[in-house]
Amino acid sequence: MQIKGKVVLVTGANRGLGKQFAKSLVEAGAAKVYAAARDPGSVKIEGVEAIPLDVTNPDDIAAAAKRYTDVQVLINNAGATTRGLLTDPASTQGVRDLFEVNVIGPLALTQAFAPILKRNGGGAVVNVLSVLSWVALPSGGAYSVSKSAAWALTNVQREELREQGTLVVAVHPGYIDTDMTAGVTAPKTTPEHVVGEVLAAIQRDREEVLVDDTGRAVKESLSTAKPLYLTGIPR
Ligand SMILES: NC(=O)c1ccc[n+]([C@@H]2O[C@H](COP(=O)([O-])OP(=O)(O)OC[C@H]3O[C@@H](n4cnc5c(N)ncnc54)[C@H](OP(=O)(O)O)[C@@H]3O)[C@@H](O)[C@H]2O)c1
Numbered sequence: 001m002q003i004k005g006k007v008v009l010v011t012g013a014n015r016g017l018g019k020q021f022a023k024s025l026v027e028a029g030a031a032k033v034y035a036a037a038r039d040p041g042s043v044k045i046e047g048v049e050a051i052p053l054d055v056t057n058p059d060d061i062a063a064a065a066k067r068y069t070d071v072q073v074l075i076n077n078a079g080a081t082t083r084g085l086l087t088d089p090a091s092t093q094g095v096r097d098l099f100e101v102n103v104i105g106p107l108a109l110t111q112a113f114a115p116i117l118k119r120n121g122g123g124a125v126v127n128v129l130s131v132l133s134w135v136a137l138p139s140g141g142a143y144s145v146s147k148s149a150a151w152a153l154t155n156v157q158r159e160e161l162r163e164q165g166t167l168v169v170a171v172h173p174g175y176i177d178t179d180m181t182a183g184v185t186a187p188k189t190t191p192e193h194v195v196g197e198v199l200a201a202i203q204r205d206r207e208e209v210l211v212d213d214t215g216r217a218v219k220e221s222l223s224t225a226k227p228l229y230l231t232g233i234p235r
Helices: 016-027 058-067 089-119 141-162 191-203 213-221
Strands: 007-010 032-037 049-052 073-076 124-128 167-171
Touching (some): 007 016, 016 032, 016 191, 073 089, 089 124, 089 141, 124 191, 141 167, 167 191
Parallel strands (some): 007 032, 007 073, 032 049, 073 124
16 A cells, blocks of 8 residues: 555654654655644644644544545554552553553544554554564553453454454564653664564554564564573673
8 A cells, every 4th residue: 555645644753663653654655644642732743733632531532533634654653651560559640641542542543543444445553562562571561451351452453344344453662762651771673664574564454563672582582492581682
């Protein structure tokens, strides 16, 4: 599927990976880019239309689906993380909160926009997941749980939307250099690289995107006798 000439909605487009998506989509010749953010005033990108959208707010989602009926590609990028151990009962609220953003958000947005994508020829849904859909880090348990659930969600959406011709793309990055990883000293890939790989995947109708060595190593290990979800990622 070509990006040039398409109408694309990106969630969490005011900073980090979402901002890069919006910029790169404009550069790639998208006809229109709806740069969705909780505070549309915080979107500082030339050539996009900033729109209000909190992915946990059903009214925002309904209003967006009513108004932006020309969308052909939905990029579920907005996401959040927390730190803490799941063995600590205090972490349960964090799991609930992350589910709202990382799972229910992409679920509700895709429900709202699937009929629009169908009317507009099929199009695509991109879910920004993580390598932590497949492996765990002790300090990021709630995030792993939410991104594993979001991976399962993505696989279901792919099955449900196949018949209407909607490409459903899962993206599984390791660390990316954004605010989310400000305190992380491990090697990170750039938002430019991740977005470049995702846009290339859409153009080739590829349904799974691995953007770095961590993602490729974890994926490759899954079918071995020692998958990295049993042994842990080397750190
Ligand atoms: N950075 C990494 O290492 C990494 C690795 C793998 C996957 N990812 C995934 O990549 C995606 C983008 O993350 P990032 O690295 O760009 O993180 P980031 O710099 O922290 O940005 C997060 C974005 O999500 C938005 N957001 C959070 N909650 C929202 C809500 N309820 N409604 C609407 N927008 C909301 C934020 O908006 P506000 O400005 O309003 O907070 C912000 O635009 C996420 O899905 C993340 O899980 C990141």
